[in-house]
Structure formats: C-alpha cells, structure tokens
Amino acid sequence: GRYPRVSRTNIQRLIKQGAITVNGRPTKASYEMCGGDIIEMVLPAPEPMEIVPEDIPISVVYEDEYLIGVNKQAGIVCHPANRHQTGTLANALAFYASRLSRCTHPFRPGIVHRLDKNTTGLMMVAKTDEAHWRLSLQFERRTIQKTYLAVVEGNPALDGDTIDAPIGVHPVVREKFAVMVRENKIDIGKPAVTHYEVLERFRGYALLKLMPKTGRTHQLRVHLSHIGHPIVGDTMYRGRPVSEHSLTGQGSYEILFDHHALHAWRLAFRHPITNKPMEVEAPFHPPLKKLMHILREHLHV
Known part of the structure; x- marks a missing residue:
C-alpha cells in the first residue's frame, strides 16, 4: 500500500534504521522488489502535539488573570525545538499555569x-488568546519599550549614544551575526538601532542600560562588540568570562557564570485587556548580582 504521510526521506531513514524489512531481512533503498516479496514497516510513534508539563522552577515577578511575568534563568530555551524537546521554559509554564494561550503553536503555549538561551530576564507570557494577540501586536508595532542591562568590557567614551549599524548573518559562521558594513557601504543586512546609557563605570568595565529600537537576532551583543565593548562572558562576540581572581587579583579562579552578562530588565507596555500603562521589572539573578557586588566593592571609579 501507499503511505501518503510518510515522505521519501523518512522512508530512506527507516530503511537505514532497519525499521523496514523485506522477507524478514534488512534491506537497502536501492533494492528492486520482486513478486511475492513481503515488506514490513515499523512506523515510529507520532510526535506529541501537546507540550509536556515539567516541574522546573521558574521565578514569577508579575501575575494577573491574563499575564505572567517570568524572570528567565540562563541556560534554558524558551520552547521545544529540534534539539530541545524538554527542559524548556514552555515545559515549565505548562506545569505552573492552569491556563495558557494557544493561538500560535502547540509547542509554544503562552510564549509571546x-x-x-543564555540571556536572562523578563518575559511576558499570555494566559488567554486575546491577551496573546493584543500583546503580540504591541511588539509588532514596536510600541513596547524594552530595556536591558549589560556589563561590558572597557568604558565607552560617551555617557550615552546611538548605535546605528545594519546586522546580517555572519559570512563564515552560520550561528553568528555581524554588522554588515564594508568600505562605508551597507552590505547585505537589516537596519538595526540601539540606544545606550552608561549607568556605572568601573576600572575596565561598565554597566550599560540598553534600549533597542529594532529587534534583530543577537542585536545588542553584536552592536556592543562592534563598538569595542563586548558583553562580559559573551565568547561568541569576543567577550571574556570573568572570575573573582581575574577581577580583583585574589579569591577564586572559578568563572562566575558561563553565559553573557545581558539581562532583560524592564518592559513598558499597555495591559492587553485593561489598556492601562504598565512597567514590569525583573532583578538580576545571583550570578550577575555577585558580579556587580565585586565590581562595586573592588573596581569602582
């Protein structure tokens, strides 16, 4: 018989896995069938169409009837993908909340x-479909004010500035992005704009407030590296990990954290149902709190 929902690629993979046999024996894709051959195929179980709830601790900083504000930890992806079917924020939310929006994708309940993965901080989650699409519309129209905090290497010359530099896929490393400017001509890239302010200065480091006006992938990380101030710990974009000893010359050599020091701090928006202006903030997690304590105690200017 025919199996219209099983692609040729999947059939070839099943043959390689030995899940398809001819006359009780493994076969090859190139085998030419003969009359009387008995073909048996063991189809894998269909992938679940519902998110699997998992008891993963999450930090909730805001909650009402329609929204949840989560302070995301580093090292956790937002929703299941090819390499991450479990252990995601979506799995944790499915366990935590009795109701989440379903208007985008069955594997992304509530995710607006x-x-x-390694950026910490505030994410707003929708409990109802109406809250979801109304809040999504604010993101799409860029009426939501997003504010990040980052600890960077070095001290910017200005107390504040705007980085206006287009971003595109890195020409060599597929997982990276880069500012796409060659000989003062814009190459293949999308417009990207970031405003920044210096909040605190330290010897060799600075705490910045970042306000992206566009939402390109890795935008803040790429822009800060581009101006010569990569984010602490962002090894993909030339940032270096730090330890207590590397910062102060004493104490532990163990790195403080294995992610970049970028934190989604605050979102200012209108409540998707009541239309009231809102500001929700998420504090630093312990690793970044420890970094700030060391900088303020030992390296303050």
Whole structure:
C-alpha cells in the first residue's frame, strides 16, 4: 500500500534504521522488489502535539488573570525545538499555569516573545488568546519599550549614544551575526538601532542600560562588540568570562557564570485587556548580582 504521510526521506531513514524489512531481512533503498516479496514497516510513534508539563522552577515577578511575568534563568530555551524537546521554559509554564494561550503553536503555549538561551530576564507570557494577540501586536508595532542591562568590557567614551549599524548573518559562521558594513557601504543586512546609557563605570568595565529600537537576532551583543565593548562572558562576540581572581587579583579562579552578562530588565507596555500603562521589572539573578557586588566593592571609579 501507499503511505501518503510518510515522505521519501523518512522512508530512506527507516530503511537505514532497519525499521523496514523485506522477507524478514534488512534491506537497502536501492533494492528492486520482486513478486511475492513481503515488506514490513515499523512506523515510529507520532510526535506529541501537546507540550509536556515539567516541574522546573521558574521565578514569577508579575501575575494577573491574563499575564505572567517570568524572570528567565540562563541556560534554558524558551520552547521545544529540534534539539530541545524538554527542559524548556514552555515545559515549565505548562506545569505552573492552569491556563495558557494557544493561538500560535502547540509547542509554544503562552510564549509571546523570546530571549536567547543564555540571556536572562523578563518575559511576558499570555494566559488567554486575546491577551496573546493584543500583546503580540504591541511588539509588532514596536510600541513596547524594552530595556536591558549589560556589563561590558572597557568604558565607552560617551555617557550615552546611538548605535546605528545594519546586522546580517555572519559570512563564515552560520550561528553568528555581524554588522554588515564594508568600505562605508551597507552590505547585505537589516537596519538595526540601539540606544545606550552608561549607568556605572568601573576600572575596565561598565554597566550599560540598553534600549533597542529594532529587534534583530543577537542585536545588542553584536552592536556592543562592534563598538569595542563586548558583553562580559559573551565568547561568541569576543567577550571574556570573568572570575573573582581575574577581577580583583585574589579569591577564586572559578568563572562566575558561563553565559553573557545581558539581562532583560524592564518592559513598558499597555495591559492587553485593561489598556492601562504598565512597567514590569525583573532583578538580576545571583550570578550577575555577585558580579556587580565585586565590581562595586573592588573596581569602582
């Protein structure tokens, strides 16, 4: 018989896995069938269409009837993908909340916007479909004010500035992005604009407030590296990990954290149901709190 929902690629993979046999024996894709051959195929179980709830601790900084504000930890992806079917924020939310929006994708309940795996901080989650699409519309129209905090290497010359530099896929490393400017001509890239302010200065480091006006992938990380102030710990974009000893010359050599020091701090928006202006903030997690304590105690200017 025919199996219209099984692609040729999947059939070839099943043959390689030995899940398809001819006359009780493994076969090859190139085998030419003969009359009387008995073909048996063991189809894998279909992938679940529902998110699997998992008891993963999450930090909730805001909650009402329609929204949840989560302070995301580093090292956790937002929703299941090819390499991450479990252990995601979506799995944790499915366990935590009795109701989440379903208007985008069965594997992304409540997820209105995302943060990189190793970026910490505030994410707003929708409990109802109406709250979801109304909040999504604010993100799409860029009426939501997003504010990040980052600890960077070096001290910017200005107390504040705007980085206006287009971003595109890195020409060599597929997982990276880069500012796409060659000989003062814009190459293949999308417009990207970031405003920044210096909040605190330290010897060799600075705490910045970042306000992206566009939402390109890795935008803040790429822009800060581009101006010569990569984010602490962002090894992909020339940032270096730090330890207590590397910062102060004493104490532990163990690195403080294995992610970049970028934190989604605050979102200012209108409540998707009541239309009231809102500001929700998420504090630093312990690793970044420890970094700030060391900088303020030992390296303050």
